[in-house]
Amino acid sequence: MVKATATIKSNESAFHRVGRVWCHAVSQERLAVHWLAGKRVPVWGGRLLFIIIKCVLFGVLLYAAFWATLLLVFVSAVVWLMLNSDLDNEKQPELRNGHSGIGWYNQDDLRIDMGDPDEPH
Numbered sequence: 019m020v021k022a023t024a025t026i027k028s029n030e031s032a033f034h035r036v037g038r039v040w041c042h043a044v045s046q047e048r049l050a051v052h053w054l055a056g057k058r059v060p061v062w063g064g065r066l067l068f069i070i071i072k073c074v075l076f077g078v079l080l081y082a083a084f085w086a087t088l089l090l091v092f093v094s095a096v097v098w099l100m101l102n103s104d105l106d107n108e109k110q111p112e113l114r115n116g117h118s119g120i121g122w123y124n125q126d127d128l129r130i131d132m133g134d135p136d137e138p139h
Contacts, residue, residue: 026034051064059067109125116123122131 054064055061111122118129121129
């Protein structure tokens, strides 16, 4: 059975909205160029003005994206360094089965709990 009306997915609907906004912006730009032409500004001058405005806005967006990316790289590097640095260079004693039996051993594989093996030092 075929549906009488086609269903529009949400992403298609979003693209339709973006298209309508784009068409509205283009028509507003055209109206502004004609308004400027009524104020004795040549049509090519009005178009050039809007091209310059678009380039400046694009440059501002690139500038902001550059600094946001640089900040993200810096924060990622700091997090990576914090996760991979060994702030405590001295290895902590650990309970394991070593050459003197089960007990607490330091980084030099020396048993440090010669008394009670259940009590860490």
